[in-house]
Amino acid sequence: MKRSAEYVERMRCRVNAGYRSTQVVRFQARVNVMGEADCWEWAGVRTMAGYGRMKWDGKPTYAHRLAYGLANGAMPPADLFVRHKCDNPPCCNPSHLLLGTHADNMHDASERKRGVGHPSAIPFSDVPNIRAYLSAGQPIVSTADIFGYNASAVRAVKYGIGYPMDIR
Ligand SMILES: [Zn+2]
Numbered sequence: 402m403k404r405s406a407e408y409v410e411r412m413r414c415r416v417n418a419g420y421r422s423t424q425v426v427r428f429q430a431r432v433n434v435m436g437e438a439d440c441w442e443w444a445g446v447r448t449m450a451g452y453g454r455m456k457w458d459g460k461p462t463y464a465h466r467l468a469y470g471l472a473n474g475a476m477p478p479a480d481l482f483v484r485h486k487c488d489n490p491p492c493c494n495p496s497h498l499l500l501g502t503h504a505d506n507m508h509d510a511s512e513r514k515r516g517v518g519h520p521s522a523i524p525f526s527d528v529p530n531i532r533a534y535l536s537a538g539q540p541i542v543s544t545a546d547i548f549g550y551n552a553s554a555v556r557a558v559k560y561g562i563g564y565p566m567d568i569r
Pocket of ligand 1: 439440441487488489492493494497
């Protein structure tokens with residue numbers, strides 16, 4: 402198991418920023434951190450649907466929400482979902498997670514059911530190219546077609562939702 406040095410460093414910053422360090426350590430111990438692009442699966446308790454769970458501030462909390470919150474400096478608002486670009490419920494790799502609404506979540510689920518071949522996971526390596534197309538005036542929908550992703554994922558790239566604006 403390879404632990405990404407960057408991830409460990411980021412987590413250390415979160416500890417210093419005031420998250421209760423024992424919780425962060427317990428969280429980290431249950432994430433199988435692999436390579437940058439791989440899924441980092443939760444090794445602790447999972448729900449029936451496969452999502453990781455652990456107690457956070459005394460409350461049972463989804464592991465992927467914690468992963469998103471720790472990586473981004475703030476826990477996601479309760480009314481927003483943390484979605485998996487990789488479609489792998491136990492995954493806690495922050496770069497596979499993005500914020501979305503309930504409608505986005507339903508949309509993901511129906512695309513999956515239809516088996517539409519437009520994945521919603523956009524690797525960070527494609528983000529600069531997609532942004533270049535968009536800033537050259539390409540509409541979201543046609544950019545999505547060109548790159549073979551769905552429009553909601555391209556929209557997330559455009560507005561930096563789950564894709565930091567400084568990715569180059
Ligand atoms: Zn993943």
